[in-house]
Amino acid sequence: MAEQTGKKFNWHIVVFLAPAVLVYTAVMIFPLFNTLRLALYTETENIRQFVGLDNFRTLFGDPRWSESFWNALANNFWFFFIHMLVQNPIGILLAAILSHPRLRFAGFYRTAIFIPTILSFVIVGFAWKLILSPIWGIAPSLLDAVGLKSLFAPWLGREEYALTTLALISVWQFVGIPMMLIYAALLSIPEEMLEAGEIDGITGASAFWKIKLPLILPSIGIISILTFVGNFNAFDLIYAAQGALAGPDFATDILGTYLYRTFFGFQLQLGDPHMGSTIATAMFAIILIGVCIYLFGIQTRLRRYQF
Amino acid sequence: MSTATARSNLGNTIAAHAILITWTVIALFPVFVILINSLKTRKAIFREPLALPNAESFSLVGYQTVAKQGDFFLYFQNSMIVTVVSLTFILLFGAMAAFALSEYRFRGNSLMGLYLALGIMIPIRIGTVAILEMMVATGLVNTLTALILVYTAQGLPLAVFILSEFMRQVSEDLKNAGRIDGLSEYAIFFRLVLPLVRPAMATVAVFNMIPIWNDLWFPLILAPGEETKTLTLGSQVFIGQFVTDWNAVLSALSLAILPALVLYLIFSRQLIRGITSGAVK
Structure with a gap:
């Protein structure tokens, strides 16, 4: 040394x-x-x-385990898919509007839109549970006000809607993060570059698509991988809103809740640290694959611009 | 021509504000509904959920239940201790390691940097089974120490990464001047470098504060005992027990929202500056 x-x-x-x-x-x-x-x-x-790889054989092959595992994995991918499809486009849209140089009250909007992100999952889960509850009736009466009452269903209680609803709640909570990161990226684009585009007649929306979007692609890549890692070890929101059993009938079970039930035990089920470790290893592998795809497949292809 | 551009500009501005206002309303509506209804009687909560509390519907019965049944002051204190102590360790240890990595050339420097950076992408939750086993073996289950250790480890990778980026920018001349004046390496770190990276330290603190304060996973697994419940876990358990008592649930939620909201409003400028200054790019 x-x-x-x-x-x-x-x-x-x-x-x-x-x-x-x-x-x-x-x-x-x-x-x-x-x-x-x-x-x-x-x-x-x-x-x-x-026992070598026996636990993995059980997890992937024994129907008592594998059904729950594949269910949780598929749900997790759906959860991630909704985030990519809804959270990131909304975040980019809000950031694009906010970064407009002459926009008034930008600071207020930024601060307000970020508020859900700082709340804990427990608050968010319960607050939405109450709002969507058919007993309280806030959601149905709001839908009634715009003439869409027939659309109301107890979304969190229905197998076909519950997971999507939770994913959208999570989107509501975290949209502030892509918004902020994209906002930062947009602000760092030098003025001369946009002016050069203006001289060539590229303004407004086409300036966004042709100049800004290619320049913020690296930030979108970072947001995607952050979303991926965050979603694949998510747990809190589902636990707070639906409990450890991730009801109805495991429709909202994701890897995090499955890991919790398995290793910590729940109600009559005893905890099994070894099967828990097996699930954690599978999660580790999934996250590692995602990170590697990002590092070697995406990040290296995105050209980084140094200003 | 110019009036047409002006008109389309006005149209764009209105559209921009319309979108932002819509999302602001969506973002704040649930928080608003919870806060106003926590101050109403049970009847008023159900009859007019969107009305503000007035003289007739005003009631603090929910807060009274919370004060009687839940130990929210203790939970708050636990959350406070865990968050403040973890942040102190993250900042102190993180800054020290960042200084070592950015200031000195030694064999294995970049390898050490890479090793410490691993934890940025790999969530610490993956190791929960073994962490619990370790805490059981060392008798740290149901202590705040267990939580502090876990959060410190969780926060260090990003802290080292961000702080070493900033420390590389500290002027070499300043440090060498200090050395010529006979300052020890420790004095250079504490008296010259740390004050200069204070803004970066604040950014790291704000980034770590929110996830630590809001975490449910580790309190649930490592410290679920009554004495060590954090505010997040405490409100989760309380709400679970009082599910049918709407006043109590709404009040408990409000009590959990308020400290986070106050902290955020105090630090929001710092947080937003931290994110937009490119500290996490």
Whole structure:
């Protein structure tokens, strides 16, 4: 280590690094790998036994496990799909409007639209549950006011709507994040570039599509991967709104809630740390694949512009 | 020509405001409904959910139930301790590591940077099974220490990443002048560098504050005991128990919303500046 012009060992580097590296290694990296390791074991009569990939065979092959797993995985992809389809376009639209240089009250809109993002899932889940509740009747009476009362259904209670409804609630909560990141990216586009476009007759909406959008593509890439990672370890909203059983009839079960029920146990079901680790490993693999696709497939192809 | 452009500009401005107002209403409506109804009688909540509380419908019965049944002050205190202590560790340890990485050349520097950056993309929740096992083995289950350790580890990767970017910009001359004056490396870090990266520290603090304060997963798994419940978990459990008592549920929700809202309004400028300054690009 002592390389700084052959001086004595630089203890201060160790002192500066040690606390962060120790806490990070002990509480994050070590448990992460330990969880991957635990997925290879099982417990019979209080003795931990190495079983190789048996747990994975059970998870993917045994119908008692695999049905729930594929259900949770499919639901998770749907959850992600809704976010990509609704959250990010709305976020980009709001950011594009907000970044207009002569817009009044931009600060107020920005602050207000970001408020749901700072609330906890518990608040968001319950608040929407109450608002959508047929007992309270806020949603039906609002729909009645615009003549659409017939559209009302107890969305959170119906198998076919519940997951989409929850995904839209999550979109409502998090739209502030893509909005802010895209807003920042749009602000960093130099004025000269837009002026050059103006001289060529590219203004208004076509300036957005032809000049700004290509320049903010890297930010859209980052938002997509953040959304992916966030959605594939989501748990709180579903738990707060629908409980650990992710009802109705597991229609809103995603990997996070499935992991929670499996490893922690719920009601009559006993917790199983080894199957829990197996699910966590599967989640780790999915997130890793997503991150790799982003890093090697998307990010390297997007040209980065340095201003 | 010019009047046509002016007209279309006006049209665009109106459309822009219409879209922004619509979304602002959508964003604030649920919060507004919860807050106003928490101040009404049960009858008024159901009869006119969208009306503001007036002399006749005003009632604090929900808040009274919350005060009697729930230990919200304790929960609030727990959340406060966990958030403040975790943030302190994240900032102190993160800044120290960032300083080591940005200031000194040593073998394994970039490898260490990469190692610490891994945690930006990999969520710490994946390791929950082993974290719980470790906390059980060390007797830290149902202590705030367990939560503080987890949140510190969770916050460090991004903190190191952001802070080292900023520390690279601190003038080399300033540090060398300090060295010539005989300051130790520690004094250079604490007295010269830290004050200069204060804005970046604030950004890191605000970024970490919200997820720590709002987390439900780790309090639920590591510290579900009555003594260690955080505000998020406490309100979740309370609401679950009082599901049919609408006054109590609405009041509990309002009590959970208010601290977050106040904190946000205090720090929103910092947060927005942090995001838009490109700290997370």
